[in-house]
Amino acid sequence: MTTATVTGRPAPRRHNLGLLAHQVRYEQLSFWRNPQSAIFTFVFPVVFVIIIGALFGGVTKSSYFGGLSALQYYVPTIAVLSVLGSCYGQLAVALAARRQNGILKRVRATPLPAWAYFGGLLAHCMLVSVIDIALIVGVGRLYGVPFPSHWLAIAATLMLGAVSFCALGVAVASVISNAEAAPAVAQLVLFPLLFVSGTYMPIHSALLNRISGWLPVRPFNEALTGPFARHAGADWRHLAVLAVWGGAGAVVAVRRFRWEPGAG
């Protein structure tokens, strides 16, 4: 019986969904086991909302915030910020680190297909984003921001945003070669983008808004602020821009992603 199993294995492969669930489960486990990263991920946006609430809690609807109250403006942008943090920033840094210390090569040494590995990461990032957003909306409610009513549009927007920024995160991880540089590069790209996209303060320059409208962050902000605060439906134009960025990220990721550490 021992040496006779020459060709083909009788045992069937695990179902794809089962494999994906298995992978998500262990991504979650790794994530929660690293308390620093987990706490930072969830505390950061909450603290941010609290600070904004303390600073602008009394600011009611104003033209400066585009006809919204300060917190109505900031709750969706901070929600976007937290999605960017987990889907783009943490993903890029984690992938670069896993590649550098050989963990990705190990994954490649198993039969786990690449789609399942990345599917697991994507699902994990989305789960984290959902928890983040629930916390942000909850804290916002304490400052009198009403719960949004267009959940379907919000869910669709978040889903597209999360997928697109995950793709961009993998793309950035593909382009940078060493893990020490990863956080700096990821932040360097993101920080100015956040500023011009109105994440930290409303931008009243028509030119800047036109430019940032073609970059990935502002369309995400706008697409989420609509159903969050303005009771509008899905914002197709902004979603399309976001999707194009996600697609571009995916192309770079698929073409350039490497599993093995090494120069260049």
Place this chain on the structure above:
Amino acid sequence: MRAQLSDDAALAVAGLRKSYGRVQAVRDVSFTVRRGEIVALLGPNGAGKTTTLEILEGFRARDGGMAHVLGRDPGQQSSLRELRERTGLVLQDIAVEPYLTVRETIARQAGYYPAPRGVAEVIGQVGLAGLERRKVRALSGGQKRRLDLALGLIGDPELLYLDEPTTGFDPAARRDAWDLVRHLRASGTTVLLTTHDMEEAQALADRVVLLSGGAVVAAGPPGTLGGRDAERARITFTLPDGYTTADLPLPAAALPPQAAGTGAVAVETDSPTQALYQLTDWALQNGTVLAGLTVDRPSLEDIYLELTSQGAPDGAREEATR
């Protein structure tokens, strides 16, 4: 292509070539590993062992030649998932996620295979029993290496690749790992390992493929490698005071002082019984003794150094003494 392989070959390469830029890492390497056999790729650093292994594992594309693993071509992406399901890989560098426990790490990997072994069984086999709930980051280097071994075994592979498996092990752990590999062979697993440790090759391998400078310089069972069994025996002793090699009944050569102490000489012979008789007879006739008298054949190390110094560029030779 498959037809030319004999049925009992688990793995075969022929005329394998791979260059990195202008460096020819592997040039015309051919060997076969039969099912149930342990074969060691032995050689100094830079000899092409890991490159050869990585081509077989499907990590690197070859520039030329044939490679067959369990009847499939490891260079084809479409073969890779099935090959991964049927082979186990223990890579050279230790890399495991730090925050999971030993059991979780192995259970996660078990979920990737269609018919894995039992997690507890494998933990016991690699000697990690009692550490199931320990976080990987709290393991010692040797324990992490055992975990690596467990990850290579969990899929119940037909063929196991071990890239320098016992580097960093203490002598007891190394012996345990060797026992485990022998146990695997007894249950029908084929093993291809790389090592630069001759003792390991000698202790484990049914056959050794000696690589140097990217080429095979010798292949065969460790006991006969490089014609070792047919080599002349060497009798060494210290020349008694007041005599020269010319006084001896047989031609003898002085050994370099660092090799065997001052005044030591060696006689190489095809018939050690007779030579020894002549020498000891001569000593008794002259009322003297042959201090430090030994008879030996070239060790695997002698053969290794002799063969790898011929084929290898100087740089590779230097590294070999690491």
